[in-house]
Amino acid sequence: MNTYTHIPVLAEPFIDGWLTDPDGYYVDATFGRGGHSRMLLQRLSEKGRLLGLDRDPQAVEVGRVLAQEDARFTMLHTDFSGMESALEGIGWSKVQGIGFDLGVSSPQMDQAERGFSFQREGPLDMRMNPDEGQPVSERLKSVTERDLVQVIRGFGDERFAGRMARAILKAVHAGEMETTKQLENVCFHSVPPKARHGSTHPATRTFQALRIWVNDEYGQIDSAVTSAMQHLAVGGHLSVISFHSGEDRRIRDLVEAAVHPCQCPREFPICVCGKTPTMKWVQKKPVRASEDELDENTRSRSAMLRIAQRLP
């Protein structure tokens, strides 16, 4: 089950941005297959510690094996929005670095039965934790057309969101929306013929949107990144890789709110609201993959890394 691998993206800049002290305590909020975690452990001293989190039981299984091999590492099965209780549970109040490598792992995409990919025939599921919530095929049975348009437009930036939503719900009512290929087919035929053969497959954005929706990815990011900034020790780093513009905007805005918290009107000569910055950017303009990495790993094409530091 766990023979699928994941090549970590932006590995060097991500680790450089995450590690601030080899003796420190760190969190990998998105363990996946542990590519980034293993690299961080190589650079930690005997005193350093790393906590791995993931909501996917298969990722947790891999993490538990690593925890048996390396006493500096602990693995917990939780959504990253549960980071605060995870930290409380192991008795860490502040940490020196927290890393997020958002989105799905290659093993999730590559296993047809997980239902993430329109390139593989499988049940229309897309849950990162298959033991929680409902698969996409079930959620679609109770969504209104209006809400579905909002999901596809808001989370997928899909310009044909209205046509897609109508066609998807028609297929749902006909009992023909149970598999990835059925959804792919509906997406393909609901865009105008001249939009069917561009560089991006017509189903790409809708698959992304439904995945974000069914996993409440933005709700998770909002609560976890806010809590992560509060749990960083002074000088500690937040290092985040995102994979599409909606996700990256969210990270940027959450950090910006901590970098520029002052709410005084612009015309005020000095701040009177008393809200002072708690974070500063180390890397505001997103770091992108090098040409070499792009050649080796196509997943790195859309990766964007931002890094910020906790202030006193």
Ligand SMILES: C[S@@+](CC[C@H](N)C(=O)[O-])C[C@H]1O[C@@H](n2cnc3c(N)ncnc32)[C@H](O)[C@@H]1O
């Ligand atoms: C891109 S992969 C991480 C790969 C990892 N950095 C590596 O090198 O193997 C993202 C992982 O984050 C997990 N994940 C995504 N959202 C999560 C959430 N809200 N809470 C916990 N884990 C999450 C996914 O299950 C997936 O395993």
